[in-house]
Amino acid sequence: MTTGDGATGASPTxxxxxxxxxxxxxxxxxxxVHALRGVSLAVRAGELVAxxxxxxxxxxxxxxxxxxxxGPTAGEVYVEGEPLGALDRRRLAQVRRRRIxxxxxxxxxxxxxxxxxxxxxxxxxxGTGVRRARRLALDALAEVGLPExxxxxxxxxSGGQQQRVAIARALVGERRLVLADExxxxxxxxxxxxxxxxxxxxxxxxxxxxxxxxxxxxxAWADRVVFLRDGVLVDTTAPLGSVEQLLSGSGx
Amino acid sequence: MSIRHGLLAxxxxxxxxxxxxxxxxxESTGSTWPLNIGQVYTxxxxxxxxxxxxxxxxxxxxxxxxxxxxxxxADLALWFAxxxxxxxxxxxxxxxxxxxxxxxxGVDVRTVVQTQRSATMRALQELTRLxxxxxxxEDLPWRLxxxxxxxxxxxxxxxxxxxxxxxxxxxxxxxxRVPTTPAEAVDRTDEEARR
Numbered sequence: 001m002t003t004g005d006g007a008t009g010a011s012p013t014x015x016x017x018x019x020x021x022x023x024x025x026x027x028x029x030x031x032x033v034h035a036l037r038g039v040s041l042a043v044r045a046g047e048l049v050a051x052x053x054x055x056x057x058x059x060x061x062x063x064x065x066x067x068x069x070x071g072p073t074a075g076e077v078y079v080e081g082e083p084l085g086a087l088d089r090r091r092l093a094q095v096r097r098r099r100i101x102x103x104x105x106x107x108x109x110x111x112x113x114x115x116x117x118x119x120x121x122x123x124x125x126x127g128t129g130v131r132r133a134r135r136l137a138l139d140a141l142a143e144v145g146l147p148e149x150x151x152x153x154x155x156x157x158s159g160g161q162q163q164r165v166a167i168a169r170a171l172v173g174e175r176r177l178v179l180a181d182e183x184x185x186x187x188x189x190x191x192x193x194x195x196x197x198x199x200x201x202x203x204x205x206x207x208x209x210x211x212x213x214x215x216x217x218x219x220a221w222a223d224r225v226v227f228l229r230d231g232v233l234v235d236t237t238a239p240l241g242s243v244e245q246l247l248s249g250s251g252x
Numbered sequence: 253m254s255i256r257h258g259l260l261a262x263x264x265x266x267x268x269x270x271x272x273x274x275x276x277x278x279e280s281t282g283s284t285w286p287l288n289i290g291q292v293y294t295x296x297x298x299x300x301x302x303x304x305x306x307x308x309x310x311x312x313x314x315x316x317x318x319x320x321x322x323x324x325x326a327d328l329a330l331w332f333a334x335x336x337x338x339x340x341x342x343x344x345x346x347x348x349x350x351x352x353x354x355x356x357x358g359v360d361v362r363t364v365v366q367t368q369r370s371a372t373m374r375a376l377q378e379l380t381r382l383x384x385x386x387x388x389x390e391d392l393p394w395r396l397x398x399x400x401x402x403x404x405x406x407x408x409x410x411x412x413x414x415x416x417x418x419x420x421x422x423x424x425x426x427x428x429r430v431p432t433t434p435a436e437a438v439d440r441t442d443e444e445a446r447r
Contacts, residue, residue, distance in 0.1 A: 052373075054417060200384065216409035217402060220376035221384075227366070235366050237374040240381060 014081045015042040016177050016208035017066055022075030024061050024231075035061040037231040038075070043210060045176065048203040050211045050219035053228035059212045060181055062228065066210055067179045068096050079177060097126045101170030103180040103199075109154040109162055109169075116141060116150035119169045128173075140168035144198055160191035167195060171202055178202060178209040184218055196221045255287065255295045256304075260328040263305060263320040270296065271315075280393055299324065346408070350415060354422075361419055369412045376405040 024036040036058045043049050051059050064070040065077055068084045077084045079099055084092060109118050119137035124130060141150050144164040154162055163183065170178055180199060184192030196211075200221050203209050211222060219225045225237045255277075262268060262276045274292045278285070296318055299305040304324035310316045320328070346368065353359045383398050 054413065197384075214413075215406075216373060216376055217380075217406045219373065220380035220402070220405075222377065225370075225373050225377065227370070235370045237370055237377060240374070240377055 013044075015044050015078070016080055017041070017043040017210065018078040018081075019062070019066055020076050020078070022062075022065055022072040022077065024058075024065060024070070025073045034231050036065070036072070039228070039231070039233050040075075041066075041210075041226065041233070043177075043208045045206050045208050046203060047224070048200060048209045048211060048222045050213060050222035050225045051228060052213065052216070052219050052225060055214075057228040058231040059228055063179050063181050063210060063212050066177075067100050067102055068092050094126070097122050098173070099176050101172075101175040101178045103163075103167055103170045103178065103183040105182040105185040109165060111154050114151050114153055115146065115157065115165045115168075118154070118165055119150075119172050122169065123173055136172055137168070140172040141165070143171065144168045145194075160187055160194070163187060163191070163195055164198070167198055171198075171207075176207055178207055180209065181212045182214070183211070184213070184215070189217075192218065255291060256299060257328060257331045259292070259295055259299065260304060260320060260324050260331075263318060264325065264328060267308060267317040267319040269311075269315040269317045273318075281397055362416065365412050365416050365419070369409055369416075372405050372408050372412070376402060376409065379405065 019039060019041040021038050021040050022036055023034070023038055026033045026035060039058070039062060041049065041062070051062060053059050061070065065072050066079075068077070068079070071085060079095055082095065084095065087095065109115075110121070113121065116134060116137045119140050120128075120130075120133040123133035123136060128136070138147070138150055141147060141164075144167050146161060146164050146168070149157065149161060154165070157165065163185070167183070170180075178199065183199070184195050187195065196218055199209055199211065211219065213219050223240065226233050227235045258277055258280075259273055262273055262280075265276075268276065270289055270292045273296075274287050274289055277287055277292075296305060296307075300307055300318070302323075304321060304327055305318045306321050308317045308319060350361065350364060353361045353364045379398050379402050383395055383402070386395055386398075
């Protein structure tokens with residue numbers, strides 16, 4: 001499955017994320033747990049895919065594999081045509097920093113860094129100069145509606161503001177793939193909706209995104225919703241019509 | 253809700269004729285409840301018969317405006333003040349369908365649940381897309397109507413999730429394997445003991 005150098009495989013029609021027949025097994029023998037059993041999922045630029053399913057269905061495992069945070073037992077994950085399994089650790093880390101943005105339920109903001117420093121950190125780790133990283137970080141904070149709060153520390157921000165900072169960190173720079181695991185966590189419904197609005201806007205601007213959620217209302221922001229059960233994709237919602245079709249009543 | 257109270261609420265804004273009422277009704281429900289003009293006129297004549305509205309002389313263009321009466325205002329105020337009873341709503345066909353699926357031989361309930369969830373989820377996606385497309389301040393009434401439908405669809409998906417989780421633990425008695433006589437039950441126990 002892992003043939004070709006992949007790096008030249010990216011074209012406008014190549015999915016940004018292409019998960020092909022992945023399996024993930026934890027443990028061996030009688031104690032083996034099959035978290036994923038042959039899952040394939042392609043996500044193109046401009047597409048937001050939501051993954052739903054009960055606890056233990058493999059949602060978070062799928063997201064970890066998609067982001068190169070974990071490796072499949074079998075199968076392959078391609079990001080912009082590049083097979084993650086064929087990359088050495090240094091190159092994989094680079095792909096993760098440059099092309100993939102992560103938003104997790106646990107915000108993982110560093111308390112000793114200001115909001116703008118938190119957002120700039122992945123860029124600086126990747127070798128971007130401090131000034132340029134700060135400028136890009138301020139742009140990202142403006143995009144999430146926090147242009148004024150860059151110098152505050154996480155404990156000086158509300159839960160919703162902290163989550164926006166985490167999203168700015170996921171979106172900063174040129175990330176083409178955004179992976180979100182229950183990004184609305186404990187936020188109230190208005191703030192949660194604002195977070196999804198941001199994700200949707202980024203996707204409409206050309207990113208690809210995968211959203212893992214157990215909330216139907218949040219999954220509904222996606223272009224496609226896939227359902228996982230016991231490590232297998234069991235269903236996908238039919239594609240949507242245009243807003244005009246929906247308003248004319250043919251959609252319902 | 254009745255179309256009656258919808259029309260009364262609109263007439264409380266000022267006098268209107270049939271086509272204006274239909275347009276205003278559809279605007280305030282975001283076209284989710286289309287009315288035909290016949291329904292509007294039928295409802296207006298009943299409201300007039302009951303003394304809740306009064307028809308005014310036709311305009312030169314041949315349009316007959318209506319206005320709300322004091323009795324109509326009182327009725328409208330009562331409607332706003334009274335909560336809607338859950339028993340006024342139609343029975344939930346889906347709940348009944350699933351209950352029957354569970355007890356009808358040969359029906360794969362999990363598939364019924366999954367098919368419904370996929371369809372409801374898609375409806376939820378459509379509603380969300382409409383919401384996303386209507387974010388002007390003047391869209392608020394329509395957005396709230398959409399929100400109501402979003403919450404209902406969401407509740408249905410949650411309930412379907414709950415059904416699915418309950419099904420995991422549900423093991424229906426399979427007719428062929430249930431011992432029907434004590435002797436048979438003993439045989440079976442012996443057989444199992446030998447394995």
